[in-house]
Amino acid sequence: MNKNARLHEHVVIVGGGAGGLELASRLSRKYCPRGLKVTLVDSEHTHIWKPLLHEVASGSLDASIDELSYGAQARCDGFEFQLGPMESLDREQQCIRLAAVHGQDGKVLLPPRSLYYDYLVIAVGSVTNDFGVEGVAEHCTFLDCRGEAENFRTSFLEAYLKASNQPDERLRVAIVGAGATGVELSAELYNAARELKTYGISRLDRERLDVILVEAGRSILPALPERISDAAREELRKLGVEVREETRVASVTEDGLVTDKGKLIEAQLKVWAAGIRAPEFLTGLDGLEYNHMNQLIVSKGLNTTKDKRIFAIGDCAACPKQDGSGNVPPRAQAAHQMAAHLFRHFPKVLAMEDLPPYEYRDYGSLVSLSRFSTVGSLMGNLTSGSLMVEGRLARIAYVSLYRLHQLATHGYVKTLLITLVARINRVLRPRLKLH
Numbered sequence: 001m002n003k004n005a006r007l008h009e010h011v012v013i014v015g016g017g018a019g020g021l022e023l024a025s026r027l028s029r030k031y032c033p034r035g036l037k038v039t040l041v042d043s044e045h046t047h048i049w050k051p052l053l054h055e056v057a058s059g060s061l062d063a064s065i066d067e068l069s070y071g072a073q074a075r076c077d078g079f080e081f082q083l084g085p086m087e088s089l090d091r092e093q094q095c096i097r098l099a100a101v102h103g104q105d106g107k108v109l110l111p112p113r114s115l116y117y118d119y120l121v122i123a124v125g126s127v128t129n130d131f132g133v134e135g136v137a138e139h140c141t142f143l144d145c146r147g148e149a150e151n152f153r154t155s156f157l158e159a160y161l162k163a164s165n166q167p168d169e170r171l172r173v174a175i176v177g178a179g180a181t182g183v184e185l186s187a188e189l190y191n192a193a194r195e196l197k198t199y200g201i202s203r204l205d206r207e208r209l210d211v212i213l214v215e216a217g218r219s220i221l222p223a224l225p226e227r228i229s230d231a232a233r234e235e236l237r238k239l240g241v242e243v244r245e246e247t248r249v250a251s252v253t254e255d256g257l258v259t260d261k262g263k264l265i266e267a268q269l270k271v272w273a274a275g276i277r278a279p280e281f282l283t284g285l286d287g288l289e290y291n292h293m294n295q296l297i298v299s300k301g302l303n304t305t306k307d308k309r310i311f312a313i314g315d316c317a318a319c320p321k322q323d324g325s326g327n328v329p330p331r332a333q334a335a336h337q338m339a340a341h342l343f344r345h346f347p348k349v350l351a352m353e354d355l356p357p358y359e360y361r362d363y364g365s366l367v368s369l370s371r372f373s374t375v376g377s378l379m380g381n382l383t384s385g386s387l388m389v390e391g392r393l394a395r396i397a398y399v400s401l402y403r404l405h406q407l408a409t410h411g412y413v414k415t416l417l418i419t420l421v422a423r424i425n426r427v428l429r430p431r432l433k434l435h
Contacts, residue, residue, distance in 0.1 A: 011037070020124075045070060054184045060192065126314075134252070
């Protein structure tokens with residue numbers, strides 16, 4: 001492809017998460033000056049990196065500071081932003097349909113719209129899977145978006161203040177699912193309890209906070225090596241977290257969790273973080289293939305099996321690994337790599353050529369236990385084994401993952417300035433969002 005040739009294609013990217021936003025920003029900076037049109041679609045006005053939602057839920061991260069405005073990013077990088085959820089696809093017309101957007105009063109702000117594309121990238125991520133367990137939707141909080149995380153933070157703060165005025169009251173929080181989100185939130189809640197007392201907001205001792213982490217499998221962090229799980233479990237128990245492995249939840253009530261053995265785990269607050277699936281609407285996209293988790297089935301080049309002009313990346317894509325050992329895991333680093341793969345080979349996309357196979361590289365896994373510790377493994381499948389890390393080194397590596405996302409989105413100069421502002425805010429602002 002001639003580097004100086006003018007482009008007239010329209011790329012529509014649905015989903016402004018880790019993969020979609022990075023791809024929109026990078027494509028726009030490189031190709032929009034040559035005529036390419038890039039449109040990013042999302043149902044929210046702002047973006048926050050999903051692995052940080054547990055910190056928003058505990059109050060240790062102020063989303064209003066760390067969020068990114070899609071409109072502002074679009075103006076800066078040169079793409080267009082369309083607000084609204086995707087609801088349907090017409091492959092023959094190369095068109096997607098966006099549902100209407102309603103305001104707080106229920107009135108229509110934006111009517112249904114159609115967007116025509118030359119190339120479509122679906123990067124809508126995943127949502128929590130309740131597995132059809134009775135009472136989950138009514139009584140549990142999910143952490144799929146900023147709004148849900150902030151609602152939990154408000155509920156936690158109110159419950160904590162209420163319990164602090166009752167001499168014998170205990171606050172019990174049950175978290176179902178001991179993957180990264182469940183484990184990290186458990187630790188963050190104890191950090192929040194410590195900070196609340198430090199700032200004089202509550203008289204409740206941390207010892208009167210009960211966090212129960214419930215996992216159906218034999219071990220917490222089941223996707224990670226056993227030694228990482230063991231290290232994390234030990235750290236959680238030091239904090240006071242009650243870890244219940246091999247415990248299945250049969251139903252959820254207002255009073256707590258009911259196990260498959262009929263026992264009640266009492267809790268005022270319940271969080272469900274037990275699994276994920278892709279959004280339901282993906283199962284009705286004009287014949288595109290999907291699996292039991294609603295993920296769109298893609299080739300090794302990331303294009304959908306039924307349409308070479310449509311790609312899927314991130315959690316919503318069922319992409320086979322190169323070694324045939326299953327699909328690429330739904331992790332932020334995979335979404336980042338997939339976006340980079342499409343960007344790197346975009347000239348082949350424009351030429352309607354087959355893309356080389358995407359090869360997932362496991363750079364390891366890190367779990368942050370708030371300010372108390374960080375554990376994990378580095379290198380993943382890049383070496384014959386993995387390097388287990390803990391403490392300060394692990395924390396630096398954990399933060400660097402977020403900085404890589406910011407680099408892909410903002411570039412070096414803005415990321416450096418954002419990092420500097422974050423350091424200043426650590427001095428100027430409280431360590432916890434207190435309201």
